Amino acid sequence: MKKIHRFRVLVMGRANAGKTTILQRVCNSTENPEIFDGKGNKIDGDVVQGTLKRGVHKIEHELVFCSNPGFVFHDSCGFEAGSTRQFDEMRKFVVDHGAMTRVNERIHAIWFCIPMTDYHRTVTAAEKKFFNECDTGHVPVIVLLTKADALYLPALRGFLDEGLAIAEAKERAAEKQGELLDKWLDHIKQELGKCKFPPKEYVSLQKMHQEGADCSALMDCTANVLNEEGLQRLLISTQQSSIALCVQYAVHK
Template sequence: MSSFAPVAVTRHFAEATTSADLNAELGSLTGDMTGLGTMIEATPSPATFHMDPEKAKKYLENIEKFRVLVIGRGNAGKMTILQRVCNSVDEPDVFDEEGKKHGYHEIKHELVFKSNPGFVFHDSPGFEAGSAKQFEEMKRFVMDHAVERTLKKHIHAIWYCIPMTDYCRTVTVAEQKFFNECDTGHVPVVVLLTRADALNFVAMEELLDEGLEVEEAEERATEREYLLLEKWQAHIKQILDKCKFPPKIYLPLTKMHNESADCTTLIQCTASALNEEGLQRLLLSTQQSSIGLCIEYAVHWVVAGMIEKVIKRGKSYDRKGFECCLLNWFPKHDVSV
């Protein structure tokens, strides 16, 4: 995976990242598509989100868990992605709004994996264009929780899954309806192109139909798979970017069926889509897939802030405070000066 540095800061723990800065950085962000032998870009959209810095600071002091809403069709592989993010093969525990366990889940219920209770997920049942009731329930949940007064109930990111197994209908009426009607406010939406490996079969069929022998088709399948994924990703982005509330980033995912699948790029893209440094810190200290991301963001935010404060402003250097700020980016560290 190529190196990615978070957005440069000019004030430490103070100002929210601007959309323009974010989009500039995302221009160089790529995801390692293992199996394709090449790099597929995680592309940003022109969507803009902003949270008032003072409100953000107060807000971030009152949250402990990173909350994600996962949306998509019934065959999008949503639960598998959540298991990989939490490094688990088990089903999550399901809790209702009163904290009672359930054997089934609705969108308002919380899904929590024992392996990583720092994440709280909400899973929207797969909906299609004809399921008006499910769509309205999902829309109401999104609208309510994007501006939820109870800070701990806010959703911080939305993962919208579009499976490449349905590449012939990559963008349905339901998806366009969501991105035209659901205003998520400052909550970023990351479109995940799931099960992108399915395009390998399509690539093989195309090559065989062109008259290639099986052996030659197998040799060229990876290259053709890459081209197909690039084509359909551009197609999806072209349609959804024209919607009233477009997503923030588009990210292809492969190999999620492997228990050892690496979710670093997913976490990285989600962190990049977040406006607030505090939310980035919460996400990175919650995830367990990459200590490298914690180091990268900690050095960038904290060291940059220290340079701004000490060198440019001539203020005193607080070693203990500096160490605490660094440690707060890492898992299982809740440090105060």
């Protein structure tokens, strides 16, 4: 474990699930990441944008933020509408990089994003396919309920439809938002819990669009599901989200 220098995460989920924003918050950055091929060669950002517009994406590409190069991210882009070929490529990447003999090339965790902007279809065929057919081995998968703030508007509309004044509706909508989040979280847990390879844990993320948003819940959750102490130490030392988490881990150990 002493040879591991960077914590590597595969980020998955639908388009517009807020993945890049979460990575920016984790790395305390407002910039886009630098992108490297699997051999450490930097790829021109314009070239990457051009390939994305043509529907081409390579999961092998490494996304690294200058503000925190201790994290390396891989993005499984376009998973929702992916073909069988794309799914097979993703699964091969997970299997290969989950069991790499070179520890610095292994993926250490998978963050699977489900946006609450799509709360009416939280678990689609794509999610079920992944959790039924993709055995990630010892690499833990955490489901991230992203854009949880989106549940505020349906909560507000519900109270307005009931005839409440706007001031009272706003006051009650925040509490109702929490209830809706709990409802959809329970639904997702039930659906994915039936799958062959269910996720290890779940965490909801709010206000990630705000600069300086709190990512400590994600870091805490990820640290808790790691099955190797060395990986826990690496994550705790790499993350910049929570001093409290560093202290908690130090006291616990």
